[in-house]
Amino acid sequence: MDLECSDEQAELRQSAIGALDRLAPLSLARSFHAGDGEATALWRRLAELGWLGVGLDSDDPFGVPGLCLLAEQVGRRAAPTTLVDTALVARVAAACDSAQLERIVAGQPPLALAMLEPRSSWTSAPATTVTRAAGGELALSGEKLGVHHAASVGLLAVLAKLDGAPAVALVEPARAGVSIVPTPGIDPACAPCRVALHRVRVSESELLGGPAFAGALAYALDVAAVASTAEGLGAAAAALELAVAYALEREQYGRVIGGFQAVAHLLAEQHALRETAWAAVLYAAAALEERTDDAAAAAAVAKAHGAAAAKVVVEGALQAFGGVGFTREHDLHLVYRRALECAGRFGGPPEHERRVADLLLSREPALAGT
Amino acid sequence: MRLTRSDAERRIAEEVHSFLSAGAADARELPEEFDARIAWLREWQRRLHEAGLVNVAWPTEHGGRGATLGEQMVVEQELARAGAPELIGVVGLGVVGPSIVAHGTAEQKRRWLPKILSGEEIWCQGFSEPGAGSDLAALRTVAEDRGDHWVLRGQKTWTSWAQHATWCAVLARTDLEAAAHKGISYLVADMRAPGIDVRPLEQLTGEPEFSEVYFDEVAVPKDQIIGAPNAGWSIAMHSLAHERGPAVAARAVKLRVLLDRLIADARRLERDGRPVLEDAEVRSLLARTHIQLEVLRCQSARTVGTMIAKGRPGLETSIDKLQLTRAEQLLGDTALAVLGPAATYAPGWQNVYLYSRAASIYGGTSQVQKNIIAERILGLPRS
Ligand SMILES: Cc1cc2nc3c(=O)[nH]c(=O)nc-3n(C[C@H](O)[C@H](O)[C@H](O)COP(=O)(O)OP(=O)(O)OC[C@H]3O[C@@H](n4cnc5c(N)ncnc54)[C@H](O)[C@@H]3O)c2cc1C
Numbered sequence: 001m002d003l004e005c006s007d008e009q010a011e012l013r014q015s016a017i018g019a020l021d022r023l024a025p026l027s028l029a030r031s032f033h034a035g036d037g038e039a040t041a042l043w044r045r046l047a048e049l050g051w052l053g054v055g056l057d058s059d060d061p062f063g064v065p066g067l068c069l070l071a072e073q074v075g076r077r078a079a080p081t082t083l084v085d086t087a088l089v090a091r092v093a094a095a096c097d098s099a100q101l102e103r104i105v106a107g108q109p110p111l112a113l114a115m116l117e118p119r120s121s122w123t124s125a126p127a128t129t130v131t132r133a134a135g136g137e138l139a140l141s142g143e144k145l146g147v148h149h150a151a152s153v154g155l156l157a158v159l160a161k162l163d164g165a166p167a168v169a170l171v172e173p174a175r176a177g178v179s180i181v182p183t184p185g186i187d188p189a190c191a192p193c194r195v196a197l198h199r200v201r202v203s204e205s206e207l208l209g210g211p212a213f214a215g216a217l218a219y220a221l222d223v224a225a226v227a228s229t230a231e232g233l234g235a236a237a238a239a240l241e242l243a244v245a246y247a248l249e250r251e252q253y254g255r256v257i258g259g260f261q262a263v264a265h266l267l268a269e270q271h272a273l274r275e276t277a278w279a280a281v282l283y284a285a286a287a288l289e290e291r292t293d294d295a296a297a298a299a300a301v302a303k304a305h306g307a308a309a310a311k312v313v314v315e316g317a318l319q320a321f322g323g324v325g326f327t328r329e330h331d332l333h334l335v336y337r338r339a340l341e342c343a344g345r346f347g348g349p350p351e352h353e354r355r356v357a358d359l360l361l362s363r364e365p366a367l368a369g370t
Numbered sequence: 371m372r373l374t375r376s377d378a379e380r381r382i383a384e385e386v387h388s389f390l391s392a393g394a395a396d397a398r399e400l401p402e403e404f405d406a407r408i409a410w411l412r413e414w415q416r417r418l419h420e421a422g423l424v425n426v427a428w429p430t431e432h433g434g435r436g437a438t439l440g441e442q443m444v445v446e447q448e449l450a451r452a453g454a455p456e457l458i459g460v461v462g463l464g465v466v467g468p469s470i471v472a473h474g475t476a477e478q479k480r481r482w483l484p485k486i487l488s489g490e491e492i493w494c495q496g497f498s499e500p501g502a503g504s505d506l507a508a509l510r511t512v513a514e515d516r517g518d519h520w521v522l523r524g525q526k527t528w529t530s531w532a533q534h535a536t537w538c539a540v541l542a543r544t545d546l547e548a549a550a551h552k553g554i555s556y557l558v559a560d561m562r563a564p565g566i567d568v569r570p571l572e573q574l575t576g577e578p579e580f581s582e583v584y585f586d587e588v589a590v591p592k593d594q595i596i597g598a599p600n601a602g603w604s605i606a607m608h609s610l611a612h613e614r615g616p617a618v619a620a621r622a623v624k625l626r627v628l629l630d631r632l633i634a635d636a637r638r639l640e641r642d643g644r645p646v647l648e649d650a651e652v653r654s655l656l657a658r659t660h661i662q663l664e665v666l667r668c669q670s671a672r673t674v675g676t677m678i679a680k681g682r683p684g685l686e687t688s689i690d691k692l693q694l695t696r697a698e699q700l701l702g703d704t705a706l707a708v709l710g711p712a713a714t715y716a717p718g719w720q721n722v723y724l725y726s727r728a729a730s731i732y733g734g735t736s737q738v739q740k741n742i743i744a745e746r747i748l749g750l751p752r753s
Pocket of ligand 1: 500503528580
């Protein structure tokens with residue numbers, strides 16, 4: 001087994017660093033906290049670079065690991081994007097052979113994922129429903145929560161029940177019956193919204209569904225879970241770098257605080273946790289790309305460990321900063337919040353740990369790959 | 371990235387299978403009694419080497435196959451999965467041997483490597499002393515230069531397998547004037563030489579796996595030094611990096627087998643008329659243990675990859691060692707918690723638990739690994 005990035009993947013990472021340093025400095029995330037965030041230039045560029053469709057084609061040299069490398073850089077800057085959400089919807093659209101795929105990956109328009117509901121988890125069957133009227137007209141009704149950037153994208157991908165089975169409806173936010181209310185969120189740079197849908201008209205061509213849907217959604221959710229873990233670990237890496245730099249500069253008792261072993265060991269533990277979690281992300285991403293037998297289990301392992309690790313890392317960074325870490329003035333909270341948001345997105349450690357238990361204990365043979 | 375095995379890796383896995391199916395050793399026949407078990411394990415390593423399956427990544431001219439480290443890992447995985455016993459020559463194979471491969475003379479390699487592979491000669495690692503554990507550079511064992519040989523004086527401790535070893539890699543001070551790290555040499559003492567006294571110590575598990583070793587005016591010929599005189603420190607660090615890196619990867623496979631066995635044991639167990647595996651807390655513990663072992667496997671694979679690329683293990687092996695500790699100790703906790711009385715009042719799982727407590731001590735304590743990460747990777751000041 002070899003978890004080293006290929007030359008192409010390493011180059012992708014370098015271009016992501018270059019592009020995001022320019023287009024998504026931490027000040028962009030900060031502007032969302034102030035309520036005057038505007039990221040359309042960033043979204044246009046991500047689409048132009050082809051990154052919304054990264055890893056989709058089978059001859060793409062980047063694969064799911066490529067998506068994770070991009071997501072990590074997004075997380076490092078707490079950049080306001082729907083990169084991972086779009087990757088999820090694009091994978092479902094591709095598996096359903098939908099004509100919508102092209103505009104989704106072209107970012108024409110940018111898209112938001114409306115999946116979670118007020119009284120459900122990420123894997124619950126949706127209560128939101130598409131009903132068929134007598135004349136064959138379709139209407140979408142329900143309520144969604146935690147829809148990132150819903151107020152500024154041009155398309156909502158709404159998970160709903162259609163004829164008793166799950167499907168995704170693609171509707172514009174401006175359509176009659178759609179109301180969008182920004183909500184507080186642990187990470188304001190994600191601009192989370194509540195979306196209410198009341199008898200919103202939908203056409204057949206705007207629906208992703210059919211026999212391939214359920215399997216495609218399960219796979220795409222695993223991809224998104226791993227990619228959001230990568231994003232959270234990117235945020236954690238940035239928090240740790242800030243904390244290490246601070247520990248080398250801040251003096252107390254006449255010496256830099258990084259010289260106190262309690263602080264040094266805290267930072268060392270965080271580094272080790274982040275590295276091990278990143279290794280698990282790389283493995284899960286490669287397993288999903290190759291669709292190995294243990295891919296779903298590997299995704300659950302990466303999410304359960306990676307989300308918990310990212311949280312421990314940013315909490316430790318906060319501790320290393322002392323009082324200044326507890327302010328909004330310092331940049332730390334920007335990445336701190338991103339790590340927390342990512343930890344719960346697509347299911348947190350408890351849900352994924354339960355999945356691991358079910359997969360591990362339901363059958364005799366060992367789950368570990370080779 | 372590549373998850374599937376290469377053709378060469380698949381071929382060598384098949385070779386292991388056909389070796390095992392031709393009636394290889396059955397770990398269930400492993401004798402209980404310590405000395406009998408050592409003899410049995412030596413015989414097992416001899417047969418495995420005869421089949422060419424020990425340390426296949428070592429150079430061909432010294433009894434290996436010049437295979438990749440990846441192929442070597444595959445052999446270890448397949449053996450562990452089949453429930454094969456551990457190799458008794460671990461210190462020679464995984465800790466001292468790699469430093470002989472990297473730093474030994476042609477003559478030393480000819481002399482020592484083939485017998486490390488066959489298990490004919492067991493090695494031990496004489497690094498720690500009563501006054502020098504974590505602070506290894508404080509060691510006081512002295513090797514005095516007498517022209518054509520050195521004379522060793524001092525005491526080592528916690529020396530694993532010493533009572534069965536033919537050779538001991540001894541860190542000794544050869545320049546008393548030099549700074550702590552600069553006056554140390556990496557010598558090889560013959561355990562049969564006059565003046566050596568080995569006193570086995572009973573470990574927490576009840577077994578005499580490590581010993582105190584006393585050196586009272588022990589003569590060591592001049593050709594029994596690895597590397598140059600006074601250059602032993604960096605070679606010792608090389609040995610330790612192997613103990614924390616590739617050796618951890620091999621241990622990870624064994625832990626995986628233990629978890630599978632634990633699940634199989636738990637599957638047959640009922641408490642209060644209910645299958646133990648239906649208990650939510652039990653499921654959660656087993657899942658967490660699986661997660662930490664999988665994370666260890668991924669982390670190890672990454673380290674081994676870096677090692678193949680750079681030709682030597684690096685500082686990141688301290689992360690592997692910490693993760694091994696986390697996973698192994700969690701496995702021990704889980705075994706006791708899940709099996710309950712079935713583990714507490716029986717030798718097998720109890721020993722797995724007790725042995726897991728050594729993981730945060732040997733090969734450098736967890737605190738020492740964190741010091742290495744803090745100072746050498748993160749660049750924080752020395753504490
Ligand atoms: C099962 C087993 C097998 C072993 N086999 C071998 C072997 O074959 N050959 C060999 O040479 N050695 C062997 N060892 C010894 C092992 O390497 C040492 O025990 C280890 O390095 C710690 O040294 P010590 O026991 O002297 O503890 P000490 O160094 O005295 O440490 C005691 C405590 O203080 C802490 N501490 C010490 N220094 C620091 C510091 N700077 N910062 C923070 N905390 C610190 C330690 O973490 C530990 O918790 C073995 C040990 C075990 C348990």
